[in-house]
Amino acid sequence: MQLTKNVLALIALLPLTLAAPADGQLEAKFESDVSILGTVVVTSYSGDACSGSSQRVTVTDGGYRCYSTVPNKRSIGVSGSGCTVRTWSGNNCGGSGFTAPSSGCYSVSYSSVSIQC
Numbered sequence: 001m002q003l004t005k006n007v008l009a010l011i012a013l014l015p016l017t018l019a020a021p022a023d024g025q026l027e028a029k030f031e032s033d034v035s036i037l038g039t040v041v042v043t044s045y046s047g048d049a050c051s052g053s054s055q056r057v058t059v060t061d062g063g064y065r066c067y068s069t070v071p072n073k074r075s076i077g078v079s080g081s082g083c084t085v086r087t088w089s090g091n092n093c094g095g096s097g098f099t100a101p102s103s104g105c106y107s108v109s110y111s112s113v114s115i116q117c
Contacts, residue, residue: 037061038082038117044073050105051075059083059115066093066114075107076100083117 039060046052055073059065068091078085078100087110089095098108 038080040078040080040083040085040115040117042085042113042115043077044069044110044113045075045077046071046073048074048107050077057113057115059117062117064114064116066112068092068112069110072109072111074109075105076110076113077105079103083115086114088112088114 037060039058041056041058043050044055044057046054052074054077055069057065057067070091076085076087080103085100086093086097087100087106087108088097089111091111093112093114095111098106098110100106
């Protein structure tokens with residue numbers, strides 16, 4: 001009787017054992033997920049062409065940030081990769097917006113910035 005219960009318990013666990021990936025597969029998946037995460041440094045400037053007083057924010061590894069730039073800023077510097085940086089006309093990451101296509105300096109008037117890595 002006990003032997004039958006043990007055999008049935010092992011049979012019940014068999015699908016779970018077969019479905020679990022090998023350790024090497026888990027490591028490869030983890031490494032591929034990490035490699036798609038990005039890091040970006042965004043600097044908001046009071047003047048045109050990335051000049052004047054500034055405010056700097058860094059977002060990394062799948063993070064999200066929305067911040068207000070009161071008073072409004074006039075240019076934005078972006079460095080890094082793997083993240084989407086967007087300026088907004090509203091102070092809560094809403095309204096009309098501009099998406100920075102890559103790292104660089106962009107002259108654009110805005111009230112808030114969203115960063116998604």
